[in-house]
Amino acid sequence: MGAKGIVKKGSEMKFRWPNGAECAVSLSFEYDAESVEWGYSRNIEGAFDIGGFSPQFGVPRVLELLNKHDVKGTFFVPGWDAERYPDSIKEIAEAGHEIAAHGYTHENFSELTPRKEKDVLEKAHKILTDITGIPPRGFRAAAYGRPISAKTLSFCRDMDYIYDSSFMDDDEPYQVKIDGKFVNMIEIPWAWPLNDISFMSPPFSSGMSLVLPQRKPQWVLELWKEEFDGLYEEVGFFNLVIHPRDMGRVSRMPILEGLVSYMKRYNVWFTTYSQVADLCLKQLVER
């Protein structure tokens, strides 16, 4: 690993992980079946059916991998997809993974009226709860590159969510402020280099103007190892965002397994988002 001491771990590591783990590792999966294309273009025919790859192939492969390595993940599921693939969602939940909210049709929340936004959040919440029997405890905004609204976090808090994962302004969890006041909610931020969409999204996906070079799987694995080394040594939190529709290809799944195997060699705590948020909230109370 590289030169140490850029951040001085310890003094800045705000939370302590269980069993003296040096680093918490959260693997998150955006279920994103056809809801994405439906939301953007009302078209899921022809090559716009790429979302179908997620439930049909990607998600089952991800579940196999997580099961093999005894790791629990967090799946962000749009409500529209859950309605169409309830058995798939049930299977994820029954395997012990977390199901979290991700809008109804992958909406851009900054463009909805507050009333519409609340409807979308509550509707998606009810769909996921009815399918799994467990109410979701957190949310991540869909529609990349778009902000959430000034109301989103309050609405999430009203539904007793304990975390949000829509911000990109930190490397580790922190307590959410609403209207300038701390609330019982944790932000679990994400970053572009730790999101597979940055390296392997197809050119005509989702009606967005996403044109990025395709990177060799091994190249991505090396970049993620570099990211992990730095975060493990100097921050203590590693949060990966995976899209089974993109990562679930036969040539790419080996790098996800490669990364999990690599991280398992270190003193890490593989955890779900709500476990992280619960622990952070508990430690905030104890302070």
Added chain:
Amino acid sequence: MEKFKWPNKYKSAVIFTFDVDGCAEQQLYEGNTLGHNSAGDYRPKIAVPRILNILDRHGLKATFIIPAWVAQRFPQRVKEIHNRGHEIGAHGYLHENFSTLSESEEREIHNKSGKIIADMIGTPPKAFRTPGGPLTTRTMKMLLENGYDCDSSSVKNYFPSRVKLEGKEVDMAEIPFSWLTDDFPYFWGGYEDKPGPPSFMPISAPKDVLEYWMAEFDGIHEIGGLFVYLNHPRAIGRISRLRVLDKLIHHIKATPSVWITNLREVVNWVLRE
């Protein structure tokens, strides 16, 4: 090509500059810094302290170019940067494109942002880099009126120079940067700050970027030029990338006869009598 003369027979020079843009453009164009629009806050919040630590460790002084609105959001960071001996440069109020504004609008922004920074650190900014769009003669004149002696918006040369305005040399140094030694093309990632349809930029691997930067530095040293490192804490601030910055500094330090200095020293050298 006439050779540029550096002091003390140094062969080349290196300076470090950091554009702390924060969420200024998201605020300017969308009035929303939440969710995916929050990435800019990574710079002042997380990345700036890390960069200050690296600079301290190497005994370097740098210039931090900050839109005044961002300075207002993070006044303690700005004071910390100043107190640790680095220069604060101006970058508009909300990272405006001055070429789209009227003369009075632009003047208002220079006055306001200069005053905000002066109130914060006790001294008005003297260095400027244009936030977006071309740099105009109008801007240059306003900078001179406001006591600036340095612009760093040009990308046309490897050598600093005294600015000529309407054929006359003025008391202003031009410190040209380059996109090649800017982290933006390599590490920005994801959605671009501008409004409009989402546009994504490819992300490079840190160790590849080290090779680009070292090659460029070696070449600039060879011709005796000025290596201006321009980075955005939002992008370079990740640990994996700061390790590359650290390695680059080691590489520069291991090269003999390099004047490892800061923008202010180069400005003084260019404007010396």
